[in-house]
Amino acid sequence: AQSxxxxxxxxxxxxxxxxxxxxxYSSSVPPYLFWYVQYPNQGLQLLLKYxxxxxxxxxxxxxxxEFKKSETSFHLTKPxxxxxxxxxxxxxxxxxxxxxxxxxxxxxxxxx
Amino acid sequence: xxxxxxxxxxxxxxxGKDVELRCDPxxxxxxxxxxxxxxxxxxxxxxxxxxxxxxDKSGLPSDRFSAERTGGSVSTLTIQRTQQExxxxxxxxxxxxxxxxxxxxxxxxxxxxx
Numbered sequence: 009a010q011s012x013x014x015x016x017x018x019x020x021x022x023x024x025x026x027x028x029x030x031x032x033y034s035s036s037v038p039p040y041l042f043w044y045v046q047y048p049n050q051g052l053q054l055l056l057k058y059x060x061x062x063x064x065x066x067x068x069x070x071x072x073x074e075f076k077k078s079e080t081s082f083h084l085t086k087p088x089x090x091x092x093x094x095x096x097x098x099x100x101x102x103x104x105x106x107x108x109x110x111x112x113x114x115x116x117x118x119x120x
Numbered sequence: 121x122x123x124x125x126x127x128x129x130x131x132x133x134x135x136g137k138d139v140e141l142r143c144d145p146x147x148x149x150x151x152x153x154x155x156x157x158x159x160x161x162x163x164x165x166x167x168x169x170x171x172x173x174x175x176d177k178s179g180l181p182s183d184r185f186s187a188e189r190t191g192g193s194v195s196t197l198t199i200q201r202t203q204q205e206x207x208x209x210x211x212x213x214x215x216x217x218x219x220x221x222x223x224x225x226x227x228x229x230x231x232x233x234x
Contacts, residue, residue, distance in 0.1 A: 042222060044225075049227075050227055050228075051124070051211060051225035051226050051227045051228055052211070052213075052225040053225070054222045054223075054224075057222055098163065106151065106153075106168055106176075107165055107168065107176065108153075108155075108163075108165060108223065109165075110162055110163040111162070112162045113162060113163075
Protein backbone atom coordinates (compact mmCIF):
# COMPACT_ATOMS: atom_id res chain seq x y z
CA ALA A 9 0.00 0.00 0.00
CA GLN A 10 1.12 3.53 -0.64
CA SER A 11 2.24 5.31 2.50
CA UNK A 12 4.29 8.14 3.92
CA UNK A 13 6.45 7.78 7.01
CA UNK A 14 7.90 10.59 9.05
CA UNK A 15 10.47 9.36 11.52
CA UNK A 16 10.32 11.15 14.83
CA UNK A 17 7.12 12.76 16.02
CA UNK A 18 9.16 15.26 18.04
CA UNK A 19 12.56 16.72 17.15
CA UNK A 20 14.51 19.21 19.26
CA UNK A 21 17.45 21.22 17.99
CA UNK A 22 19.43 24.10 19.38
CA UNK A 23 19.13 27.50 17.77
CA UNK A 24 21.73 27.68 14.99
CA UNK A 25 21.98 23.91 14.62
CA UNK A 26 21.11 21.83 11.57
CA UNK A 27 17.48 20.84 11.15
CA UNK A 28 16.82 17.42 9.60
CA UNK A 29 13.26 16.11 9.34
CA UNK A 30 12.85 12.73 7.71
CA UNK A 31 10.25 11.57 5.22
CA UNK A 32 10.08 8.25 3.38
CA TYR A 33 7.40 7.06 1.03
CA SER A 34 6.46 3.73 -0.43
CA SER A 35 5.50 3.63 -4.05
CA SER A 36 6.66 1.90 -7.20
CA VAL A 37 6.16 5.14 -9.12
CA PRO A 38 7.90 8.36 -8.06
CA PRO A 39 5.18 10.60 -6.74
CA TYR A 40 4.93 14.33 -6.31
CA LEU A 41 6.23 15.32 -2.89
CA PHE A 42 5.54 18.28 -0.65
CA TRP A 43 6.55 19.66 2.72
CA TYR A 44 4.09 21.80 4.65
CA VAL A 45 4.49 23.69 7.91
CA GLN A 46 1.73 24.34 10.43
CA TYR A 47 2.04 27.00 13.08
CA PRO A 48 -0.25 26.82 16.11
CA ASN A 49 -3.90 27.43 15.30
CA GLN A 50 -3.16 28.00 11.62
CA GLY A 51 -3.61 26.09 8.43
CA LEU A 52 -0.85 24.40 6.49
CA GLN A 53 1.61 26.48 4.50
CA LEU A 54 3.62 25.06 1.64
CA LEU A 55 7.38 25.05 2.23
CA LEU A 56 8.48 23.35 -0.98
CA LYS A 57 7.54 20.74 -3.55
CA TYR A 58 9.20 18.19 -5.81
CA UNK A 59 7.60 17.58 -9.17
CA UNK A 60 10.25 15.59 -11.09
CA UNK A 61 12.47 18.51 -12.03
CA UNK A 62 15.61 19.14 -9.95
CA UNK A 63 16.08 16.62 -7.16
CA UNK A 64 17.29 19.30 -4.75
CA UNK A 65 14.42 21.62 -4.06
CA UNK A 66 14.74 24.95 -2.30
CA UNK A 67 11.81 26.37 -0.42
CA UNK A 68 10.87 29.29 1.74
CA UNK A 69 12.51 30.30 5.01
CA UNK A 70 15.82 28.67 4.09
CA UNK A 71 14.48 25.12 3.92
CA UNK A 72 15.43 22.63 1.26
CA UNK A 73 14.77 18.98 0.53
CA GLU A 74 16.42 16.38 -1.64
CA PHE A 75 14.52 13.69 -3.50
CA LYS A 76 16.41 10.40 -3.46
CA LYS A 77 14.66 7.81 -5.56
CA SER A 78 16.95 4.97 -4.50
CA GLU A 79 16.12 5.62 -0.86
CA THR A 80 12.49 6.65 -1.50
CA SER A 81 13.18 9.65 0.72
CA PHE A 82 12.48 13.37 0.73
CA HIS A 83 14.13 14.69 3.88
CA LEU A 84 13.77 18.34 4.86
CA THR A 85 16.81 20.30 6.01
CA LYS A 86 17.80 23.75 7.12
CA PRO A 87 21.42 24.63 7.92
CA UNK A 88 20.69 26.86 10.90
CA UNK A 89 17.55 26.70 13.02
CA UNK A 90 15.77 29.83 14.17
CA UNK A 91 13.36 30.11 17.05
CA UNK A 92 10.65 31.00 14.54
CA UNK A 93 11.02 27.56 12.93
CA UNK A 94 9.26 25.93 15.87
CA UNK A 95 6.14 24.38 14.34
CA UNK A 96 4.76 21.10 13.07
CA UNK A 97 5.99 19.86 9.72
CA UNK A 98 4.12 17.52 7.42
CA UNK A 99 5.42 15.57 4.47
CA UNK A 100 2.76 14.89 1.84
CA UNK A 101 2.75 12.78 -1.25
CA UNK A 102 0.37 12.69 -4.17
CA UNK A 103 -0.18 9.24 -5.53
CA UNK A 104 -2.08 9.45 -8.76
CA UNK A 105 -3.53 12.81 -9.57
CA UNK A 106 -4.93 14.57 -6.54
CA UNK A 107 -5.08 12.71 -3.24
CA UNK A 108 -2.56 13.86 -0.68
CA UNK A 109 -1.33 11.25 1.73
CA UNK A 110 0.16 12.98 4.74
CA UNK A 111 2.76 11.78 7.13
CA UNK A 112 1.91 11.90 10.80
CA UNK A 113 3.87 15.09 11.29
CA UNK A 114 7.01 16.10 13.16
CA UNK A 115 6.85 18.75 15.84
CA UNK A 116 10.06 20.79 15.80
CA UNK A 117 11.24 22.45 18.99
CA UNK A 118 14.07 24.98 18.86
CA UNK A 119 16.04 25.44 22.02
CA UNK A 120 17.63 28.76 22.89
CA UNK B 121 -4.66 38.10 -2.72
CA UNK B 122 -7.30 36.38 -0.63
CA UNK B 123 -6.53 32.89 0.53
CA UNK B 124 -8.83 30.05 1.45
CA UNK B 125 -11.25 31.08 4.16
CA UNK B 126 -13.30 28.89 6.46
CA UNK B 127 -16.12 29.60 8.83
CA UNK B 128 -16.74 29.37 11.64
CA UNK B 129 -13.24 29.23 13.10
CA UNK B 130 -14.57 27.45 16.16
CA UNK B 131 -17.78 25.51 16.70
CA UNK B 132 -18.99 23.90 19.88
CA UNK B 133 -22.06 21.74 19.54
CA UNK B 134 -23.96 19.22 21.56
CA UNK B 135 -23.90 15.56 20.66
CA GLY B 136 -26.68 14.75 18.22
CA LYS B 137 -26.90 18.18 16.63
CA ASP B 138 -26.14 18.88 12.97
CA VAL B 139 -23.35 21.26 11.95
CA GLU B 140 -22.35 22.97 8.73
CA LEU B 141 -18.82 24.03 7.97
CA ARG B 142 -18.11 26.44 5.16
CA CYS B 143 -15.15 26.85 2.85
CA ASP B 144 -14.44 29.67 0.41
CA PRO B 145 -11.64 28.60 -1.94
CA UNK B 146 -9.23 30.82 -3.79
CA UNK B 147 -10.93 32.37 -6.79
CA UNK B 148 -10.24 30.38 -9.94
CA UNK B 149 -9.29 27.18 -8.15
CA UNK B 150 -11.28 24.34 -9.64
CA UNK B 151 -10.26 21.67 -7.17
CA UNK B 152 -11.38 21.70 -3.55
CA UNK B 153 -10.58 19.26 -0.76
CA UNK B 154 -11.70 18.60 2.78
CA UNK B 155 -9.44 17.04 5.39
CA UNK B 156 -9.84 16.21 9.04
CA UNK B 157 -7.05 16.67 11.54
CA UNK B 158 -7.43 14.95 14.86
CA UNK B 159 -5.15 13.81 17.63
CA UNK B 160 -3.88 10.36 16.97
CA UNK B 161 -5.21 10.26 13.43
CA UNK B 162 -3.13 12.90 11.72
CA UNK B 163 -4.50 14.46 8.56
CA UNK B 164 -7.18 12.43 6.83
CA UNK B 165 -8.55 13.04 3.36
CA UNK B 166 -12.32 13.33 3.34
CA UNK B 167 -13.53 14.41 -0.09
CA UNK B 168 -12.38 15.96 -3.35
CA UNK B 169 -14.35 18.23 -5.66
CA UNK B 170 -13.56 19.06 -9.24
CA UNK B 171 -15.90 21.89 -10.09
CA UNK B 172 -19.22 21.02 -8.51
CA UNK B 173 -18.85 17.28 -8.73
CA UNK B 174 -17.21 15.04 -6.17
CA UNK B 175 -15.44 12.20 -7.95
CA ASP B 176 -13.91 10.96 -4.72
CA LYS B 177 -15.87 10.74 -1.49
CA SER B 178 -13.93 7.79 -0.24
CA GLY B 179 -12.65 9.50 2.89
CA LEU B 180 -16.01 10.40 4.38
CA PRO B 181 -16.10 8.33 7.59
CA SER B 182 -19.83 7.62 7.66
CA ASP B 183 -23.11 8.51 5.99
CA ARG B 184 -23.56 11.24 8.60
CA PHE B 185 -21.00 13.23 6.63
CA SER B 186 -21.87 14.95 3.37
CA ALA B 187 -20.52 17.82 1.34
CA GLU B 188 -21.57 19.92 -1.56
CA ARG B 189 -20.09 22.60 -3.72
CA THR B 190 -22.08 25.17 -5.60
CA GLY B 191 -21.11 27.44 -8.47
CA GLY B 192 -17.71 25.84 -8.57
CA SER B 193 -16.81 27.89 -5.53
CA VAL B 194 -18.12 27.68 -1.97
CA SER B 195 -18.32 24.29 -0.32
CA THR B 196 -20.23 23.15 2.73
CA LEU B 197 -19.37 20.11 4.82
CA THR B 198 -22.32 18.89 6.84
CA ILE B 199 -22.14 16.52 9.76
CA GLN B 200 -25.47 15.14 10.96
CA ARG B 201 -26.14 13.80 14.43
CA THR B 202 -22.68 14.73 15.64
CA GLN B 203 -20.76 12.36 17.87
CA GLN B 204 -17.89 13.10 20.23
CA GLU B 205 -15.47 11.33 17.91
CA UNK B 206 -16.27 13.96 15.28
CA UNK B 207 -14.35 16.50 17.36
CA UNK B 208 -11.40 17.62 15.23
CA UNK B 209 -10.10 20.42 13.09
CA UNK B 210 -11.63 20.37 9.63
CA UNK B 211 -9.36 21.79 6.98
CA UNK B 212 -10.32 22.89 3.51
CA UNK B 213 -7.86 23.28 0.66
CA UNK B 214 -8.06 24.36 -2.94
CA UNK B 215 -5.80 24.11 -5.95
CA UNK B 216 -5.68 25.41 -9.49
CA UNK B 217 -5.36 21.90 -10.83
CA UNK B 218 -4.31 18.49 -9.70
CA UNK B 219 -1.11 16.41 -9.77
CA UNK B 220 1.77 18.81 -9.18
CA UNK B 221 -0.38 21.75 -8.23
CA UNK B 222 0.04 22.48 -4.58
CA UNK B 223 -2.98 22.72 -2.37
CA UNK B 224 -3.61 25.91 -0.44
CA UNK B 225 -5.10 25.40 2.98
CA UNK B 226 -7.52 27.44 5.00
CA UNK B 227 -7.09 28.02 8.73
CA UNK B 228 -9.55 25.30 9.62
CA UNK B 229 -12.66 24.97 11.74
CA UNK B 230 -12.18 23.52 15.18
CA UNK B 231 -15.23 21.42 15.99
CA UNK B 232 -15.90 20.35 19.56
CA UNK B 233 -18.78 18.01 20.27
CA UNK B 234 -19.81 17.94 23.92
